[in-house]
Amino acid sequence: MTTLVSKWNYPTTVRFGAGRIKELPEVLEAAGIKKPLFVTDPGLAKLPTVANTLKLLDDAGIAYGVFSDVKPNPVEANLIAGIEVFKTGGHDGVIAFGGGSGLDLGKLIAFQAGQTRPVWDFEDVGDWWTRANSDAIAPIVAVPTTAGTGSEVGRAAVVTNEETHTKKVIFHPKLLPAIVIADPELTVGMPAFITAGTGMDALAHCLEAYCAPGYHPMADGIAVEGIRLVFENLPKAFADGNDLTARAHMMSAAAMGAAAFQKGLGAIHSLSHPVGALYDTHHGMTNAVFMPYVLAFNRGAIEERIIRLSAYVGIEGGFDGFGKAILKLRNDLNVPHTLPELIKGLDMDDERKSLIADMAIVDPTAGGNPVELTKTAALKILQNTIDGT
Ligand code: NAD
Structure with missing residues (x-):
């Protein structure tokens, strides 16, 4: 230490x-x-x-x-x-x-x-x-x-x-x-839910920055090491809140996420912001819920980058392997898999979904998504995150 x-x-x-x-x-x-x-x-x-x-x-x-x-x-x-x-x-x-x-x-x-x-x-x-x-x-x-x-x-x-x-x-x-x-x-006193949610926020920052289009190799370099630190240390900090080494690496990963996201963020944040504003959910945990659905949606534009990232982080199985690693990490941290699991009693009508999609596409982070975040796209990701599909 x-x-x-x-x-x-x-x-x-x-x-x-x-x-x-x-x-x-x-x-x-x-x-x-x-x-x-x-x-x-x-x-x-x-x-x-x-x-x-x-x-x-x-x-x-x-x-x-x-x-x-x-x-x-x-x-x-x-x-x-x-x-x-x-x-x-x-x-x-x-x-x-x-x-x-x-x-x-x-x-x-x-x-x-x-x-x-x-x-x-x-x-x-x-x-x-x-x-x-x-x-x-x-x-x-x-x-x-x-x-x-x-x-x-x-x-x-x-x-x-x-x-x-x-x-x-x-x-x-x-x-x-x-x-x-x-x-x-x-950070040692953080409850497990907050450890998980905030750690996933750091991951979301690094991942979205890395996947954002544009030339910014400095941000990319910081992001990939930040992602590695999260995979290696977040489960440890979650399992044992007193693990100071894991806590220290997570503190670095958090700072690295913010340093990297000057390159841009993406649809995880664009959707998480309106949901957080309307339902007062924890920001990082909401990002964590949206993460696999946005990754799958963006696949066509980011597959090669994710394969390169996986090689550095030590995840096998290409894009699908990386997707599985994200799901496993979420599962290990008790992250809800769908929005209704995050927001108990959620009953979203079409008007509310339309409002969230409208808010998402004008969120300042939307421009960083590697695939254009149209209203149709935002509605599709939102529906997948509700249905768990
Ligand atoms: P938070 O600051 O809202 O804290 C969540 C809860 O954890 C609070 O109840 C707090 O009392 C408790 N807590 C904090 N530290 C603790 C500790 N060491 N021990 C015990 N309890 C502790 O959570 P957060 O996820 O860190 O921040 C979320 C906010 O940050 C949102 O408003 C989000 O929009 C914003 N945000 C800002 C940026 C940015 O770039 N400025 C980036 C991402 C998110």
């Missing part, structure tokens, strides 16, 4: 290794933050991991505020409330502490507190990010407690618009945290 300690400067500064959370006070100083707002979610706020982290700040004599009104799948109301606390507390930076929800909301508070335009003006569309006042963005220190979203090394944050029931991806280069503490010990 001692060898799994490192400092990376890609795509930002990452202090990686078990126990490194104790470096938080010096990290704040390095980031130029004197009075941080510590942002997390209410579930984590009750756990000793948060109390222990806040004690580090107390012991260092750092004045801070805490904001934990963050829903899983955070909503705009959380952001508005967080900005209020940030401003009234006179904070000059954010410690974003948590899974994707706490990380994204923390990042968005630091970003949006100094802006005059509504957050929806900074959606990940074209060059909309240039509308922002870049000088007014407060520095962010990110501390992931799940191993999935990779938001700690990403320039985007996801927030749900409750008026339109849509998950919106907000993008700005300065949403990239200044410094990350990636301490796998913080």
Whole structure:
């Protein structure tokens, strides 16, 4: 375990290794933050991991505020409330502490507190990010407690618009945290369901990035090693949550997924976003449910790539072998095979299916799918995921 300690400067500064959370006070100083707002979610706020982290700040004599009104799948109301606390507390930076929800909301508070335009003006569309006042963005220190979203090394944050029931991806280069503490010990307490869902999220990021069309060999290289790490370590972390080596490799795989998906994502995410927004399902677990159906749908465009990937990961049997390996991994992690198994009592009428397909094809991730995601295609994948066919 001692060898799994490192400092990376890609795509930002990452202090990686078990126990490194104790470096938080010096990290704040390095980031130029004197009075941080510590942002997390209410579930984590009750756990000793948060109390222990806040004690580090107390012991260092750092004045801070805490904001934990963050829903899983955070909503705009959380952001508005967080900005209020940030401003009234006179904070000059954010410690974003948590899974994707706490990380994204923390990042968005630091970003949006100094802006005059509504957050929806900074959606990940074209060059909309240039509308922002870049000088007014407060520095962010990110501390992931799940191993999935990779938001700690990403320039985007996801927030749900409750008026339109849509998950919106907000993008700005300065949403990239200044410094990350990636301490796998913080992920040890994750329940098995969250370990599985977040780990499958990391896999979905790597896989969709790798399959996205376009020339980006850097992203491809990161993605294939990320996929290998997930196959090798996610079952171990799921079986034994205290396996720190597996937890460390999963934390790397999560960051690698986010570094890779600047190349693009695809239909797994395009469909998972509306389902998550409408049914409040866990993001990574929803991705995991859609994964084999999207892979099968894309086969014609990705077969050769998947065969190359399989050779690297050590999976035999060509495209079909890879498909079977995904199904086995899902099965080993108790991932539901169909949407009705994920969403108990699901009864989707044609109108609802049509709405999901409409939302999927305009999702910013749809353009990265290797086969054009038409409405007919989205409806077909959705139906297969309902029927398990
Ligand atoms: P999450 O942050 O919503 O956390 C899920 C649950 O796990 C919460 O109840 C939380 O309290 C608990 N939890 C977190 N860490 C824990 C720990 N160490 N021990 C015990 N419990 C713990 O889950 P997530 O999957 O990490 O994040 C999902 C969110 O991230 C979604 O909103 C999704 O849209 C977003 N997302 C963002 C990006 C991005 O690039 N910014 C990428 C993918 C997903």
